[in-house]
Amino acid sequence: MKLVQEGKAVGTSAQFPVRIGETAVEYAYKVLNGEGVEEKTLIPSIFIDKTNVDEYIKIYQE
Secondary structure, three states, X not given: OHHHHOOOXXXXXXXXXXXXXXXXXXXXXXXXXXXXOOOOOOOXXXXXXXXXXXXXXXXXXX
């Protein structure tokens, strides 16, 4: 993201590991309770470029 901020890269992508973990735990509980879960679950990722890099760099610096 620093390179994007400096104009040395066009962009980068970001995933959300906390959301991935939360979904995994939620599905584990469902399976343990005999409930069905989706075979495939998509967790959205984002593209970070010069239009939103300042917003996301603050989040990841904390």
